[in-house]
Amino acid sequence: xxxxxxxxxxxxxxxxxxxxIVVYLFRPQYRRxxxxxxxxxxxxxxxxxKRRLAFDHALLFCLQALVFAAFSLGLAAxxxxxxxxxxxxxxxxxxxxxxxxxxxRTVSEGEEDGETxxxxxxxxxxxxxxxxxxxxxxxxxxxxxxxxxxxYLFSDRKKADKAEIFSMLDGLSCTLGEGDAxxxxxxxxxxxxxxxxxxxxxxxxxxxxxxxxxxxVVDVSDKTAERNVAVLGCTVGRRENQYAFELVLGAYGDxxxxxxISMDIRGADNGQGPRDLHLEVPVSFSVEGEGTTASQTxxxxxxxxxxxxGGQADWFFDRFDEVEISIPDLNDSIPxxxxxxxxxxxxxxxxxxxxxxxxxxxxxYGFNNLGNNLGEKRTVTFQEVYHDQGMKAESSGYDxxxxxxxxPSEILASGLPRDGVSILVDPDETLAALTGLSVRETVxxxxxxxxxxxxxxxxxxxxxxxxxxxxxxxxxxxxxxxEPVLTIGGDPVMLVKNEPAxxxxxxxxxxxxxxxxxxxxxxxxxxxxxxxxxxxxxxxDFTVGESAQLSCKGETLEVSKDGKTxxxxxxxAGFTFSEAGTYAFTTRFGLEKEDEVRWAYAxxxxxxxxxxxxxxxxLILDNRELTVENGMDILPVFAIAALLLMAVEWxxxxxxxx
Amino acid sequence: MKVSFLNDGFFDRLETLSVHxxxxxxxxxxxxxxxxxxxxxxxxxxYRKYELGDDIRRIDWNLFARLKKYFLKLYTDERQxxxxxxxxxxxxMALYPQKAEYALGFAAxxxxxxxxxxxxxxxxxxxxxxFFDPFGLIVGKNAFFSLIGELEKVSFSGAxxxxxxxxxxxxxxxxxxxxxxxxxxxxxxxWQKAVDYLLYKKRQVLACQILSKxxxxxxxxxxxxxxxxxxxxxxxxxxxxxxxxRPTLEHYRKELRAYIGEISGFCASKGAAFLSVGxxxxxxxxxxxxxxxxxxxx
Numbered sequence: 001x002x003x004x005x006x007x008x009x010x011x012x013x014x015x016x017x018x019x020x021i022v023v024y025l026f027r028p029q030y031r032r033x034x035x036x037x038x039x040x041x042x043x044x045x046x047x048x049x050k051r052r053l054a055f056d057h058a059l060l061f062c063l064q065a066l067v068f069a070a071f072s073l074g075l076a077a078x079x080x081x082x083x084x085x086x087x088x089x090x091x092x093x094x095x096x097x098x099x100x101x102x103x104x105r106t107v108s109e110g111e112e113d114g115e116t117x118x119x120x121x122x123x124x125x126x127x128x129x130x131x132x133x134x135x136x137x138x139x140x141x142x143x144x145x146x147x148x149x150x151x152y153l154f155s156d157r158k159k160a161d162k163a164e165i166f167s168m169l170d171g172l173s174c175t176l177g178e179g180d181a182x183x184x185x186x187x188x189x190x191x192x193x194x195x196x197x198x199x200x201x202x203x204x205x206x207x208x209x210x211x212x213x214x215x216x217v218v219d220v221s222d223k224t225a226e227r228n229v230a231v232l233g234c235t236v237g238r239r240e241n242q243y244a245f246e247l248v249l250g251a252y253g254d255x256x257x258x259x260x261i262s263m264d265i266r267g268a269d270n271g272q273g274p275r276d277l278h279l280e281v282p283v284s285f286s287v288e289g290e291g292t293t294a295s296q297t298x299x300x301x302x303x304x305x306x307x308x309x310g311g312q313a314d315w316f317f318d319r320f321d322e323v324e325i326s327i328p329d330l331n332d333s334i335p336x337x338x339x340x341x342x343x344x345x346x347x348x349x350x351x352x353x354x355x356x357x358x359x360x361x362x363x364x365y366g367f368n369n370l371g372n373n374l375g376e377k378r379t380v381t382f383q384e385v386y387h388d389q390g391m392k393a394e395s396s397g398y399d400x401x402x403x404x405x406x407x408p409s410e411i412l413a414s415g416l417p418r419d420g421v422s423i424l425v426d427p428d429e430t431l432a433a434l435t436g437l438s439v440r441e442t443v444x445x446x447x448x449x450x451x452x453x454x455x456x457x458x459x460x461x462x463x464x465x466x467x468x469x470x471x472x473x474x475x476x477x478x479x480x481x482x483e484p485v486l487t488i489g490g491d492p493v494m495l496v497k498n499e500p501a502x503x504x505x506x507x508x509x510x511x512x513x514x515x516x517x518x519x520x521x522x523x524x525x526x527x528x529x530x531x532x533x534x535x536x537x538x539x540x541d542f543t544v545g546e547s548a549q550l551s552c553k554g555e556t557l558e559v560s561k562d563g564k565t566x567x568x569x570x571x572x573a574g575f576t577f578s579e580a581g582t583y584a585f586t587t588r589f590g591l592e593k594e595d596e597v598r599w600a601y602a603x604x605x606x607x608x609x610x611x612x613x614x615x616x617x618x619l620i621l622d623n624r625e626l627t628v629e630n631g632m633d634i635l636p637v638f639a640i641a642a643l644l645l646m647a648v649e650w651x652x653x654x655x656x657x658x
Numbered sequence: 659m660k661v662s663f664l665n666d667g668f669f670d671r672l673e674t675l676s677v678h679x680x681x682x683x684x685x686x687x688x689x690x691x692x693x694x695x696x697x698x699x700x701x702x703x704x705y706r707k708y709e710l711g712d713d714i715r716r717i718d719w720n721l722f723a724r725l726k727k728y729f730l731k732l733y734t735d736e737r738q739x740x741x742x743x744x745x746x747x748x749x750x751m752a753l754y755p756q757k758a759e760y761a762l763g764f765a766a767x768x769x770x771x772x773x774x775x776x777x778x779x780x781x782x783x784x785x786x787x788x789f790f791d792p793f794g795l796i797v798g799k800n801a802f803f804s805l806i807g808e809l810e811k812v813s814f815s816g817a818x819x820x821x822x823x824x825x826x827x828x829x830x831x832x833x834x835x836x837x838x839x840x841x842x843x844x845x846x847x848x849w850q851k852a853v854d855y856l857l858y859k860k861r862q863v864l865a866c867q868i869l870s871k872x873x874x875x876x877x878x879x880x881x882x883x884x885x886x887x888x889x890x891x892x893x894x895x896x897x898x899x900x901x902x903x904r905p906t907l908e909h910y911r912k913e914l915r916a917y918i919g920e921i922s923g924f925c926a927s928k929g930a931a932f933l934s935v936g937x938x939x940x941x942x943x944x945x946x947x948x949x950x951x952x953x954x955x956x
Binding site for chain 1: 881
């Protein structure tokens with residue numbers, strides 16, 4: 001073992017021994033003085049001792065506590081880290097609010113195209129960048145666009161890139177959706193990890209409280225010269241088979257609105273062919289003063305009996321292609337929200353054909369129930385084929401074909417329908433002629449026996465154990481494309497084949513010989529619709545930046561807007577409305593059916609029409625001090641302090657010892 | 659030691675004074691101190707009824723003429739007292755010469771007042787743990803003046819233990835006069851027990867503390883080993899090591915005042931008289947003013 005001194009200077013502490021010797025050699029000498037008596041002096045001494053002892057005890061305690069503290073702190077290996085001075089290479093992070101409200105422009109009499117908030121923000125950002133580059137050539141700047149998803153326009157650019165930066169800023173535009181300022185600022189805050197002295201400039205039109213010392217919020221709105229009127233939304237409903245529109249208007253700022261709002265209903269159809277209708281809806285309301293807001297709801301019922309809006313037979317319609325609502329001749333800060341489009345006037349048609357040797361009411365009741373419950377979105381029709389009256393089963397024109405007990409001869413001749421789903425219930429030996437299945441035998445059960453189910457969309461929300469059978473037909477399956485959905489004792493009692501050109505459901509049991517009819521049967525019919533004929537979209541109006549789940553009745557779905565098309569083949573699919581406007585959704589079928597087109601409208605969120613909103617989130621981004629890694633070991637300082645404290649403590653004790 | 663006070667002028671001034679003692683003492687016949695008992699002097703004191711056996715010469719016939727009853731005339735009695743002066747001759751009294759000089763002068767003055775009143779006088783010196791009575795009983799001015807010169811030869815040394823020595827004095831007397839203790843009372847000499855003893859002997863007691871200027875207001879500062887003058891020198895238990903500063907001196911003066919107050923309180927509680935004088939006060943003033951204030955001379 002080798003003994004080494006990492007800090008040899010510490011050995012100078014041995015000098016303290018010499019100091020100790022000196023102290024002992026030159027102890028304080030008392031001058032002798034003879035006095036008459038010491039009675040009074042002893043009383044003085046007693047008092048002095050009491051006074052000094054009290055003080056000395058307190059002092060000794062403090063010193064001893066400090067000695068222990070110094071030793072304890074020394075044991076913790078103290079290091080002193082010096083703080084780094086403010087960085088010279090200043091870093092700016094600019095966050096531009098790109099929400100739709102930043103499109104608001106100033107409005108003045110006779111001027112059509114005022115300066116927008118966004119252009120003011122860009123100009124202010126340019127000015128800040130120029131100032132930074134004028135101060136230091138080493139300064140860096142990054143810019144984050146706070147749109148729906150925050151993105152870097154550029155990052156860590158220096159003075160040499162100034163022209164390019166400005167060019168990029170000039171080409172920048174804000175979105176028509178909401179801006180995710182929180183994520184953008186959080187992203188900007190990540191710069192503080194690398195450089196805690198980064199300065200974040202947040203150009204926005206919303207009012208915020210303090211966002212921390214690192215963030216400078218710049219309000220680019222000019223509320224004295226901004227006002228806005230907007231169609232915030234329109235909901236469509238059907239009341240007593242008539243269309244009712246509910247318009248919501250908003251006004252912000254100094255606005256006085258007394259005029260008619262135009263409603264153009266295109267493709268209105270009452271069964272006699274589509275036509276266009278035009279309505280003028282009078283509206284009158286006003287708000288006064290900066291920062292004031294108001295909203296008004298207008299209810300418009302279009303019907304043959306409403307004299308104000310309609311009043312004649314032509315005004316009756318049960319479908320429409322598009323409704324356009326607009327406020328004409330309006331000069332306000334955000335022109336985009338003066339117009340609004342409504343779709344969803346075309347309800348999906350669901351048609352079912354039923355053929356049975358011994359007809360039952362189960363299927364008719366079931367589909368009628370569907371029609372009643374889904375009337376807002378779907379039109380359900382049910383056609384029973386009375387073959388005993390000479391009616392023939394149709395092999396096209398329906399979405400569902402239900403053949404019970406046997407397959408009609410005309411279908412056997414033409415083959416299963418190729419434009420819909422064939423549902424074969426309790427089939428007989430004819431099954432083998434049109435499918436890869438055949439009936440081997442009829443199985444009779446002693447008692448009602450519960451089924452078992454697979455995890456399949458057709459059984460969603462169903463309880464297989466609640467379906468009991470007393471008899472079913474055991475099938476031989478040659479076509480492997482049939483997948484079992486429901487089984488009993490291992491034998492499939494519900495099979496599905498879902499191929500682009502062939503969609504078949506087989507139920508090899510008689511509903512009479514089961515307790516299937518009931519709540520489980522109704523859920524099953526819902527599942528049939530959702531599985532084979534799902535709605536493409538659940539609604540037809542969206543806000544920019546909103547995501548929707550796409551479903552498809554056919555094989556592919558094409559989404560088109562302004563000539564750009566996106567095709568989906570896997571469902572359900574996610575889709576984001578990134579731009580404002582009308583989107584067309586075209587369904588292409590594998591079956592022999594015509595393409596189906598539906599429309600949806602994406603508009604700026606209503607909240608973006610509000611000119612005077614306040615920021616609703618709270619985020620604190622503070623500049624913090626830096627510490628350097630290589631600090632100074634101050635253990636010797638604590639050792640010296642402990643030594644000195646002990647020396648002082650000893651000196652005080654010394655008074656009483658010597 | 660040459661005592662500057664012991665001269666004719668000093669004693670001439672004292673001619674005008676006399677010691678005033680308590681009236682409940684018994685004393686000896688032939689003195690000048692009136693006492694409470696009725697005696698044979700010519701000063702009328704009271705009447706009382708005649709009783710069988712009384713001297714008929716003392717009947718007040720004038721009163722009998724008016725009242726037709728026999729009353730005796732009573733006269734006051736006067737006695738001779740024995741004044742014993744116990745002088746502390748320890749080393750502490752000689753540390754500052756003026757203190758010893760002052761003590762001897764004070765003793766001489768009181769002694770003079772005693773003999774002038776036809777009282778008996780004893781001056782006893784306490785030192786070296788014992789007592790000395792070199793003069794014996796002094797009666798009359800002549801005897802006093804013949805011995806007074808010897809006071810200058812008294813030496814001071816050692817310690818004076820009052821509690822030990824006073825009871826050992828053979829003729830302390832009982833109810834026959836006054837005992838005077840002259841000391842600085844700055845040592846642990848148990849003077850309180852001596853006072854108790856003398857009071858037990860029904861004597862009138864005067865404790866007289868004599869302090870020098872240095873005792874009352876010391877002026878030395880710094881680290882000091884204070885050596886008791888009656889101790890054995892360095893290393894004595896009575897010595898005190900003290901770092902003396904101005905506040906300490908101020909505190910000493912405060913403690914001294916408190917100590918004198920305690921002595922005074924003790925004496926007052928026992929029925930003894932106490933007088934504290936500094937050597938800076940002229941001895942005449944101490945006699946004429948301070949003792950007169952206490953009612954001991956008039």
